[in-house]
Amino acid sequence: MEQLMIELNPQTTQPVVQVKNLAKAYGSNVVLRDVSLSVAEGSVTAMIGPSGAGKSTVLRCMNLLEQPDSGEIVIDGHCINAGKKTSPKSLAALRRSAGMVFQHFNLFPHMTVLRNVSLPQERVLGCSREQANEKSMELLKRMGLADKADQYPSRCSGGQQQRIAIARALALGPRVMLFDEPTSALDPEVGVEVLEVMKELASTGMTMVVVTHEMAFAENVADELVVMADGGIIEKGHPGQILKDPQHERTRRFLRAVLER
Amino acid sequence: MNNLVDVAIEYGPTLLGGLKVSLTLTILSLALGLPIGLLFSFGVTAKNKAFRYISVFFVEVGRGAPALVLLQLMYYGLPNANITLSSMASACLALTWTTAAYSAELIRGGMQSVPSGEIEGSHALGMSYRDCLRFVVIPQGLRIALPSLMGFAVLLFQATSLAYSVAVPELMSQAYSIGSSTFQYLPVFIVAGLLYAAISIPATWLSVGAERLLSRHL
Amino acid sequence: MEMLKAIAIGLPLTVLVTILALMIGTVVALPIVAGLRSRNRLIWLMSRGLVDLLRGIPPVVWLFILYYGISIGAVRLSALQAGVLGLGVVAAAYLAEIFRGAISAVPKGQWEASSALGFHRATVWTRIVGPQTARAAIPAYTTFAIGLLKDSSIASTIGVSEIVFMSSQYARQSGSGILVFFVAAGIYILLSVPLGLLSRHLDIKMRKAVAR
Numbered sequence A: 001m002e003q004l005m006i007e008l009n010p011q012t013t014q015p016v017v018q019v020k021n022l023a024k025a026y027g028s029n030v031v032l033r034d035v036s037l038s039v040a041e042g043s044v045t046a047m048i049g050p051s052g053a054g055k056s057t058v059l060r061c062m063n064l065l066e067q068p069d070s071g072e073i074v075i076d077g078h079c080i081n082a083g084k085k086t087s088p089k090s091l092a093a094l095r096r097s098a099g100m101v102f103q104h105f106n107l108f109p110h111m112t113v114l115r116n117v118s119l120p121q122e123r124v125l126g127c128s129r130e131q132a133n134e135k136s137m138e139l140l141k142r143m144g145l146a147d148k149a150d151q152y153p154s155r156c157s158g159g160q161q162q163r164i165a166i167a168r169a170l171a172l173g174p175r176v177m178l179f180d181e182p183t184s185a186l187d188p189e190v191g192v193e194v195l196e197v198m199k200e201l202a203s204t205g206m207t208m209v210v211v212t213h214e215m216a217f218a219e220n221v222a223d224e225l226v227v228m229a230d231g232g233i234i235e236k237g238h239p240g241q242i243l244k245d246p247q248h249e250r251t252r253r254f255l256r257a258v259l260e261r
Numbered sequence B: 001m002n003n004l005v006d007v008a009i010e011y012g013p014t015l016l017g018g019l020k021v022s023l024t025l026t027i028l029s030l031a032l033g034l035p036i037g038l039l040f041s042f043g044v045t046a047k048n049k050a051f052r053y054i055s056v057f058f059v060e061v062g063r064g065a066p067a068l069v070l071l072q073l074m075y076y077g078l079p080n081a082n083i084t085l086s087s088m089a090s091a092c093l094a095l096t097w098t099t100a101a102y103s104a105e106l107i108r109g110g111m112q113s114v115p116s117g118e119i120e121g122s123h124a125l126g127m128s129y130r131d132c133l134r135f136v137v138i139p140q141g142l143r144i145a146l147p148s149l150m151g152f153a154v155l156l157f158q159a160t161s162l163a164y165s166v167a168v169p170e171l172m173s174q175a176y177s178i179g180s181s182t183f184q185y186l187p188v189f190i191v192a193g194l195l196y197a198a199i200s201i202p203a204t205w206l207s208v209g210a211e212r213l214l215s216r217h218l
Numbered sequence C: 001m002e003m004l005k006a007i008a009i010g011l012p013l014t015v016l017v018t019i020l021a022l023m024i025g026t027v028v029a030l031p032i033v034a035g036l037r038s039r040n041r042l043i044w045l046m047s048r049g050l051v052d053l054l055r056g057i058p059p060v061v062w063l064f065i066l067y068y069g070i071s072i073g074a075v076r077l078s079a080l081q082a083g084v085l086g087l088g089v090v091a092a093a094y095l096a097e098i099f100r101g102a103i104s105a106v107p108k109g110q111w112e113a114s115s116a117l118g119f120h121r122a123t124v125w126t127r128i129v130g131p132q133t134a135r136a137a138i139p140a141y142t143t144f145a146i147g148l149l150k151d152s153s154i155a156s157t158i159g160v161s162e163i164v165f166m167s168s169q170y171a172r173q174s175g176s177g178i179l180v181f182f183v184a185a186g187i188y189i190l191l192s193v194p195l196g197l198l199s200r201h202l203d204i205k206m207r208k209a210v211a212r
Ligand SMILES: Nc1ncnc2c1ncn2[C@@H]1O[C@H](COP(=O)(O)OP(=O)(O)OP(=O)(O)O)[C@@H](O)[C@H]1O
Pocket: A026, A029, A031, A049, A050, A051, A052, A053, A054, A055, A056, A057, A058
C-alpha cells in the first residue's frame, strides 16, 4: 500500500538524497561541474553515461569516499557541506545512512562470509556478536547464500561475492543503497543473480542509486534515469521516455553505441 | 671423516649448549624487536614529527649499518656513555635494533599491499579509521608480511653467529674456542655449520610453506 | 677528523671485498641457476642442496672454515682471499635464487611466442628472456649488493682490515667507541645511497627498454 502511494505520487515525499551543485576536479582535470540530483524515498535512480563521465565520482562523493570541492550533500537529514570541515561524527552518520556496493565487491578476504557481514554491525552499530550473526544469517538467507556463511570470499563466485557485499551493506540498515556498476565485473549469466536481488530489493521499497550499463535494468526497474556526460547531468527523467526519445544529441550517440552492441 | 664424528661426539654437548644460547638470543631479539618494528612501521609515515624522526633514525641506521657495527657499538661503545651491559644484553639490544628496523619495513610493505578497495569498503561501511586498521589493514598486512618476516628470522638466527665478537658464548664462539685449543678447526667449524644449517634450512622451508598457506584465501 | 681518517683507511678494502665477492657470486650463480632449472633430477637435487647448504650456514662460519680450516699443503689462504671467496660463494647461492625467480617471472607466453616465431634457443635467451629477466632481477640484485656491502664487514672477523676492523681498532686505542661506530655506520649508509640511486636509474632505464 505504502509502495503504491510512492509510485503514484513521488513528488510529495521528502527526498532521501539531495546533491546540490557538486563540483570536483583532480588537479586541473575537472571531473564534475555543478551536479545536482535528488532521490525520492523508495525510488530507484539509474545513472548511465559514457566512461569517464563522472558517474563513479558522483556516487563516491555522496558518502565522502571522495572529497568534493564544493557543493552540498544531504542524506536522510545528515547534511555535509564541501566548504566546511566535516566532523567525524556527521561523516559516520552519513556513511551509516548510505550503503555502498562496489564494482569489485571489496570484501575482506581474510574473514569468513559471516564475519564480513557481522563485523561492521558490531563495530559501527555496536551490536553484540549474537545479534549481528543473527541478522547476517537472515540477510544471507535472503540472498540465497546461507550455506556460504563459513566459507571465505575467495571460495565464492563473483555473483555470490557481490550478493555478500550487498548483504554486508544492508546489514547496517541504510536509508539508501549506492551501487557502482555492481555487475560490470561479472559474467552476464552471473550478473543476473545480482540483478534479481537488486530487483527484489527495489520492490521492498529500498531507495537506490545505481550506476549501470544494464539497459534492461535501467528501463524496467528504475523510476528515474540520469544521463551523465563530461562531468555533468545532461538529461534526466522517466527511463522509458528518455530511452525512446532522447532529447540530447550526446545521449543519442551514447544510446546508439550501447544498444547496437 | 672419522675426525668429524669424533669431534661431533666429543664436543657435541658444548656446541649444543652454544646453539641454545644462539636460539635464546634469536627469540629474545624477535620478541622485543617485532612489536617495536610494528610501532616504527607507523612511525616512519606518522604526522607527529618527533615520532617520525625517531622512527626514521632507528629504521635507517638499523638497516643501513652492518649488524657487526651495532653489536660493537652496544658492547664497546656504550661504556663511553657510562652504560655497561653484559655481553648477552648488548648483543640482544643490537639485534633487537636490527629486527625492529627490518620488520618495520617488511610490515609497512605488507600493509601497503592491502588492496585499497578493501580500505575503501570499510570506510563506506562507516567503520572508524582505527577499526579499519585493527580489523582490515593490520591483520592482512601482517599476514602478507609473515613469510618475509620468517625469512628475516632465519637471517637473524644466522646473524647471532656474529655475537661471538662481543663474547656471547653462543655456538660460533664455542666452536672457535674448541678450535683454538685443539687446532681441530676444520671439523669443529663443519659441525657448527651443520648445526646452523639444521635449524636454518627447515626454517626456510617453513617460511616458503607459510607463504603458500597464507595466500590461500587471497 | 683523525678518527675519520683512521676509519676511512678501511674503505678501499670494504669496496674491494664487496665488488670481488659480487663478481664471483654473479659468475658462479649462472651454472647453479642452470642446475636449478635442470630436468635431470640428480643435477637439480645437487644444485638445490648446494644452494640450501650455502645459505643455511652463516657466512662467518664459511669464512672461518676457509681461513682456519683449509690448507693446501702448507699454504693457507690469506684473510682477503678467504673473505672474498667465502662471501662470493654464499652470494652465488642467494643470486642463483634471485635469477631463478626472475626467469620464472617471464610470462610463459613469451616462450611460446618465441617458439611459434621459430627463434633459436640462443636468440630466445639473448633477445627475449634475458633482457626481461635482467629487468626483473635488478631491484633484488641491487638490494642484495647493498646487503653484501654490509656483510663484507664479516671479513673483519678474520682480520681483513676493512672499515669495521679499523673502527674497532681505533675504538680500542682512543676509547671513544660510541662515536667511532656511529661514524662507521654512517659510512655504510652513505655507501649504500649511490647503489640505491643506481638501482633506481637502471630500473627506470630498463622499464623504458622493456616497456610493458
Ligand atoms: N583518483 C583520481 N585521480 C585523478 N583522476 C581521476 C581519479 N578518479 C577518477 N578520475 C578521473 O575522473 C574522471 C571521471 O571518472 P569516473 O570514474 O567518475 O568516471 P565514470 O563515469 O565512473 O566512468 P566508468 O564508466 O569508466 O566507470 C575520469 O576522467 C577519470 O580519469
